[in-house]
Amino acid sequence: MGQQNLIKELENRAISPTAMRLLVLDQLKKASVAMSLADLEIALDQADRTTIYRSLKKFEENKLIHSIEDGTGSVKYALCESNCQCTPEFTHAHFHCNNCEQTFCLRNVHLPDLSLPKNFVAENSSFVIKGRCDHCR
């Protein structure tokens, strides 16, 4: 495990594995929940917000992570599956706990065919379910 794997994951997405990016990726992997920019800034207390921000943008652009708007007012980020393509067929579903405010990625949520209005074309989608997580109910 460890550093070498992280480096590989970045390189697989054509991202230079700099020290800062490794820290950000490491933190995202360690977290079981989606993290906001502010969350990461706190977790990596040595790091500059802008640098984390640009790391996240780069990661997202290269499909290493995806962003989630869970209704808290700040965008959260979470790792994509290795084969993630962020297409409608691979909709990212997330669960936001209204009590502890954590946002979980839900894998394997199967969504049905979408019956969109005529001539509307889906490119991707996001599904956020809100409620109580197992610790907070």
Added chain:
Amino acid sequence: MGQQNLIKELENRAISPTAMRLLVLDQLKKASVAMSLADLEIALDQADRTTIYRSLKKFEENKLIHSIEDGTGSVKYALCESNCQCTPEFTHAHFHCNNCEQTFCLRNVHLPDLSLPKNFVAENSSFVIKGRCDHCR
């Protein structure tokens, strides 16, 4: 049509029908798409942002409208159906056009049973599909 109906709609939700609130509701009804606070501020150029903001909060609190995070960075608002309860069974689905940046409410989108992790309880949910609308494809 008109003023009397708007007044009734507010009163049905236990909202005092003030002049400003009628303007905001009227605008939301006229718009075929979801509107942000900034959108409303422009549309109702005589109105103060704070007043619109508080109208929207009141409307949302009393379930006259619902809010949507469509990924643009600003929250949008749209009218609820008259029988809307904003529960998981009545999930609000929306379509955001990546080209013209408009957000449409999708009625009658049927979502499947959600297979949540054990002990997770859904209270409501939001589903945003992104792509191209009929005018922009």
Added chain:
DNA sequence: GTTCTTGCAAAATATTTGCAAGACG
């Protein structure tokens, strides 16, 4: 030396609150 990355500062954008004046009952 040229490109990429980082960190500080600051701008831009969005949301929210404080407070006093006014409207309403």
Added chain:
DNA sequence: CGTCTTGCAAATATTTTGCAAGAAC
């Protein structure tokens, strides 16, 4: 009078950009 509503101002939060110094190749 007392509560609700409004509008201005300002605070807060969040995201984004400019720029120069430093690192990487």
